[in-house]
Amino acid sequence: MRLLNKTAVVTGAAGGIGQAIVRKILAEGGRVVAADLSADSLKVFNDFPTDKLVTFSVDVTDYKQVEAMVLHAVTQFGQLDIVINNAGIGSAKPLLEHDPLGDFDPVTNVNQKGVYHGIVAGGRQFRAQGTKGVILNTSSVYATIASEMTFTYNVSKAAVDMMTKCAALELAPLGVRVCAIAPGRVDTPMLRQYEALGLWEHIRKEQMRQKFTLPSEIADVAVFLVSDEANCINGCTVHASDGFENFKYPLQKE
Structure with a gap:
């Protein structure tokens, strides 16, 4: 078991990717604090073994709560x-239709500030313990490519990539690794908003094999990255995107 007796904190744990990561950590022998904003959403873990998992309601935009x-x-x-900084939000809206307070600040506070808080609180705890540790941040393929209607989300994820690099450099003397994972098109509730826009089939074809990635597949990569097997991976973002960012929409029909 890769994570036998290791303790992990996972934010955004009740969502599609977060919940899959929690399940995978437990399957690999780890213990988990499954954290999310809503106490009600955390009820999905009610039937999990309490000796291996506890839940915690947290607003990642508030450092004291993350601490x-x-x-x-x-x-x-x-x-x-x-520490797995997975909590994230996003919405699809044209840039010039934005309400700056409603469409920029909330996404930035969760996706960027929330990751920052997790890095600082986790890093300080590792230092206090005098132990090595791993911090994994959830980025996105949108951190490195431009797209329509997702301005704030892209900008926030680009910041996650840079925070990952800078934190890895500063925490390296403590023996702490910091890396990120960048999913592509994953079948999650957040992505389902594109169904209402009539774009579901279009975005499916943006994956090289023209199928959505499953949350469990992202969890497989995430757990590898926080395991000792990934000891040489540090200060970088690993893409788990089925090649999303490496080609243009195919011209041929299915």
Whole structure:
């Protein structure tokens, strides 16, 4: 088991990718603090083994709450080994139709500030413990490519990539690794908003094999990245996108 007796904190844990990551960590012998904004959403974990998983309601835009989440992990399981900053939000809207307060600030606060808070709180705990650790941030293929209607989301994920690099450099002397994972088109509730826009089939074909990635497939990569097997991966973003960012929409018919 890759994560035997390791303790991980996962934010955005109740969502598609987050929940899949939690399940995979448990399957690999780890213990988890599954954290999300809504206590109601965390009820999806009610039937999970309580000796291996506890839940925590957290607003990642508030540093004090993120710090409390980290301390909760230590209180429950004795030590922190892994922080997965997965919480994220996004919406599809043309740039010139934005309400700056409603369409920029909330996404930036969760996707960018939330990751920053997780890095700082996790890094400080690793330093206090005097132990090595791993921080994994959820980025996106949109961190490196432009797209319509997702201005704020793209900008926030680009910031995640740079925070990953800078944090990895500063935390390296502590023996802490920091990396990120960039999913492509994953079949999650967030992506389902494109159904209402009539774009579901279009975005499916933007994957090289013209099928959506499953949350469980992202979880497989994420758990590898926080395991000792990925010890040489540091300060970079690993794309788990089925080639999304490497080609233009195919001309041929299916």
